[in-house]
Every structure is written in C-alpha cells, then in structure tokens.
Amino acid sequence: MTSSFRTGRLELIPATREILAADLNDKTELARLLSAGIPPAWPPPLMDEGVIREFIRMCTDTTGPVFAAWYWVLDEPGATGRTLIGNGGIVGSENDQSAVVLGYSVLDGFQNRGYATEAVGSMIPEIFSWPGIRMIIATTYPDLAASIRVLEKNGFVKADRVPAGTGAEEGTVCYVLEPG
Secondary structure (H helix, E strand, C coil), X not given: CCCCEECCCEEEEECCHHHHHHHHHCHHHHHHHHCCECCCCCCCCCCCHHHHHHHHHHHHCCCXXXXXEEEEEECXXXXXXXXXXXXXXXXXXXXXXXXXXXXXXXXXXHCCXXXXXXXXXXXXXXXXXXXXXXXXXXXXXXXXXXXXXXXXHCCCEECCCCCCCCCCXXXXXXXXXXXX
C-alpha cells in the first residue's frame, strides 16, 4: 500500500477502494475522505466511470499487475482551502514486470500551472523505490504539448516505438524514464 506524500503545493493521497467508490458514487464522501473541496468540473479528462470501476477492480485483484494511484489535492501555503485538482498513477506493463505505465490527468481549470509536472516529479522516486521497477512508460497524443512538456521536464525521453503491453492507443507517442 502506498502512502500520502507532499510536494511544495500538493498532497498526493492514495486511491484506496473506499476513496474510489466515493468518487464513483458520493462526491460529498469523497470531499470528506480527502479533506478537500471537489470542484463542479470533477472528474478530469480521461477519468470516467469506466476507469474508476477498473481502478476499483485493480485495487481488489492483488494477483494482477502492480497498481497505484493518487488523488492530487492542491494545498498551497496561504491558500483559503484544499481543492482536488487531478490524479495520476501507474499500472504494471503486461509484458515486462520491471516496467510500469504512468497516467495522469488534471482538471482543465488547473492546467498549465505546473501542478502535473510537480506531482509526476514527486511520484517518480516513489515508483522507483518499489522492488524490481526499472522503467516508467508514458504515452500521450502528439498534439498534447502540455502533457509532453510534463514528461520531458521530468526526464522522460521519447521512444522510437510504443512497447507492447502498455495498453497504448493508436496514434500515441511513447516516453520512457529509467532510473538515472
């Protein structure tokens, strides 16, 4: 089980079954569990009901690939309150037990402020601290310049091809990071 951790402006809170179920069914309970306000625009792009249900399944199935996710709560010093702004996590690659696939999403109103770069940067040492993890893979669409900047700022390098077993969608580009 992963634990919560802080960056300069964010608290990253593990996505437990209880938190994921609240995200799916009860935003008031989600706010209570995260001790944060939930913006009306929640959830962010790509975090739909099907994704949440799959995350709940992965939390329950301990025989499956590695899985961990965190909810990103904005908690800046001097701010008036805490706000849920995004999430991110990893799932093990189907073909390589030493690799994990990273995904993340931020509410539109909080994009282009460095939050994703900060959160992903704080997740990297946590992920590489797990036994056997030697590569983090991320895919994105070539027209999502902000997403590519997040990866590049965190040391990811564009790969020539998308490794098999990453669940990458057609038309995406792949970035990889290995411990330095």
